[in-house]
Structure formats: structure tokens, C-alpha cells
Amino acid sequence: MKITISSRSGKSKSFPLTVDIPSDATVEQLKEVLHKKVRKYYPTRQRLTIGQQPLQDEKKLKEYDIKDGDTILFKDLGPQISWRMVFFVEYIGPLILHPIFYYFKKQIYGEDFEHGRIQTIAYYMIMAHFIKREVETLFIHRFSHSTMPARNIFKNSAHYHLLSGLNLAYWLYGPWNAVGTPDGEREEWFIWTCLATFVYAQISNFSTHITLRNLRPPGTKIRRIPRGYGFELVSCPNYFFEILAWISICALTKSLAAVLFISVGFYQMYLWAIKKHKNYYKEFKDYPKNRKAIIPFLL
Structure with missing residues (x-):
């Protein structure tokens, strides 16, 4: 025809x-x-x-x-750009900026000093987080939409490059948190509690991403009700565990820059979670009624 x-x-x-x-x-x-x-x-x-x-x-x-x-x-x-490339560019910003601020402290802050233990631990936590995100982007995620307008990559990347990259790195690795300063150390039990929470949240977040990946066979747009670890309580446990991981970083570092980053991130994830939660109810008549959107038993 x-x-x-x-x-x-x-x-x-x-x-x-x-x-x-x-x-x-x-x-x-x-x-x-x-x-x-x-x-x-x-x-x-x-x-x-x-x-x-x-x-x-x-x-x-x-x-x-x-x-x-x-x-x-x-x-x-x-002009379009793949979502995989968008995610890759978003997360590469912090992976470049944090090493620059951590290793070139004399050139950036104008003085030489020894990083405090909390600064070092936080550095490796943040690097591990974004390396994990890049691995998931390249090998785990399956996207329902293959591309997005190329011009949006600047807006999407700004959140990570500016808030979790430039702003967080500058304030986190400065001399005010160095060895010998009041904020350079924490009690041993508190450090290990934050680390344990972070590792638990990261493993749980990775597990939920595997569950979401397995819901959609390669090359399809099939949608199913997600079930299993985390999903019995909320529709978007990946967001919940992401927030939990950053709460542990905020608690460990007492960084207002980290609080700003995850506060903005939480607001956006909350909007996404509410939208997905409502769409699940519209799409699946048998969707579990007791699930919340993002925070177990609350939201």
C-alpha cells in the first residue's frame, strides 16, 4: 500500500x-x-x-x-545518542575529577598536606561506586529506549560532573579534613558501620539491576512484574539502595556537598519511582498492592 x-x-x-x-x-x-x-x-x-x-x-x-x-x-x-553512551559519559566525570583533586592537592589547594583517613576511605568508596556504575552501563543494563536527543547529554551529565564530581571532590579532599584536623578521623566502630552499610547497599543495588536485566530478553521491549530481593517491598529498590549507599558516605564524611548531591538525586529518583510505580499499577492488574514506590513502608 x-x-x-x-x-x-x-x-x-x-x-x-x-x-x-x-x-x-x-x-x-x-x-x-x-x-x-x-x-x-x-x-x-x-x-x-x-x-x-x-x-x-x-x-x-x-x-x-x-x-x-x-x-x-x-x-x-x-540527532540522537545511545542511552548507554549517555550513562557512560555521566559517570566518567566523577571518575576523572576525584583522582585529580585527590592526587594533585598541592596544585589545587596551594599547600601540601596528608589526607586524613576519612578522606582516603571516602575516595575509594566513591571511586568504587562509579566504577560499578560504568560496569553496569557497559555489561548489565538493557534500555527500553535505545537513544535520546544528543543535546540532552549536557543537562544529564551536569548533575554528576558538577555535584558529585567538581563540587564534592573540592570540598571533600581539602586541607580542612586532613590529618590532625577535627574532621579527619572518626571512631573505629562508626567507620566500619558506614563501610558495611555502603557495601551492603552496593551489592543489593547490583542485585536489583541483575533482576531488571533478566526481565527483558535481549532485543525486546517486554515488560514484566519485577519480583525477588528488594522488589517485594518497593517498586524501585535500585533507587532505595543507591540512596542508602550515599547516606553512608554522607554520614562518614559529614560533607554538605555529598548531602547536596544525594538530596537532588533523591528528588529526581523519587519522581521517577512514583511514575514507574503508577505505570506498574496501570499495566499489570495483579501488581502487588502492598509495595511502596521507593522507601519501604513509607513512600
Whole structure:
């Protein structure tokens, strides 16, 4: 059948155009045909709609009652970047900035001093956290959306590069927390409690990411009810354990910069968790009623 593709903006010189496509074709196949016609618009850059209804890649055109001679509206989403690359760039910032502030203290702070024990422990905790995040990004996560607008990478990265990178590193590794200062040491039991909490939270967070990965077979967008460790209490235990890990860092370091980072992070994760929690209830009629969104028994 013949389908007319028109630009939603009406300003593109490439549209309208007509394509031939089998009547049982999927939206994804239509995007591929459109890409061959106009090489600039690769599939992830396209948004196709009927009226205001967006067309989902995996569905067939006939499921939207699209017939020969119909018109589909096109919107250019702009240059895209993979979510995997976005995550990688986000987390690489702190992994670069923290070693710079930790090892080049004389050049940055204008004096030489010996890092306190808390500074050293916190440095390795933070580095371990973001190395774990990079490993998960490269080898664990499966993304429901393959790409996002490339321009958004600057906004997404700012939270990590500025708050958990530049701001946190500067205040955490300065001479005011060095050996011999009041904030340079903690009681032994307290240090080990914070470390134990951090390790527990990181292992638990990793476990929930494995559970989420196994919910979606490779190359699919299948959605299922997550079950197992953590998920029986909240819809997003990965967020809860992330928060718990950073609370242990905040407690150990007494760093207001760390508190600022996780406070902003908690607000964003809370919004994401509420949205996911509501979507689970809409999508699955048998979704467990006793689960909270992000904090067990509370939120």
C-alpha cells in the first residue's frame, strides 16, 4: 500500500513524500523505508504519529487502522545518542575529577598536606561506586529506549560532573579534613558501620539491576512484574539502595556537598519511582498492592 508521510512542522523540504510498504508492515519497517528515502532521518530520529497518537515500533500499521492512501505525520527528534553512551559519559566525570583533586592537592589547594583517613576511605568508596556504575552501563543494563536527543547529554551529565564530581571532590579532599584536623578521623566502630552499610547497599543495588536485566530478553521491549530481593517491598529498590549507599558516605564524611548531591538525586529518583510505580499499577492488574514506590513502608 502507499502511505504519505508529511512533516508535522510543514517546513521540511523532504516532505511530503509517498512510500510503498506491505500492508502487514510494522512501524519499525516503515521507519527503515523512510530512512532509505531520506538518509538523514535514521529510525531513532523519527517520531511518527496519527493525529496526536505516537506509533510504536513493534506494532503493525494495520493495528492503527492505517490503510492505503492514509497520511502519517513525521517529526524530526534531532540527532540522537545511545542511552548507554549517555550513562557512560555521566559517570566518567566523577571518575576523572576525584583522582585529580585527590592526587594533585598541592596544585589545587596551594599547600601540601596528608589526607586524613576519612578522606582516603571516602575516595575509594566513591571511586568504587562509579566504577560499578560504568560496569553496569557497559555489561548489565538493557534500555527500553535505545537513544535520546544528543543535546540532552549536557543537562544529564551536569548533575554528576558538577555535584558529585567538581563540587564534592573540592570540598571533600581539602586541607580542612586532613590529618590532625577535627574532621579527619572518626571512631573505629562508626567507620566500619558506614563501610558495611555502603557495601551492603552496593551489592543489593547490583542485585536489583541483575533482576531488571533478566526481565527483558535481549532485543525486546517486554515488560514484566519485577519480583525477588528488594522488589517485594518497593517498586524501585535500585533507587532505595543507591540512596542508602550515599547516606553512608554522607554520614562518614559529614560533607554538605555529598548531602547536596544525594538530596537532588533523591528528588529526581523519587519522581521517577512514583511514575514507574503508577505505570506498574496501570499495566499489570495483579501488581502487588502492598509495595511502596521507593522507601519501604513509607513512600
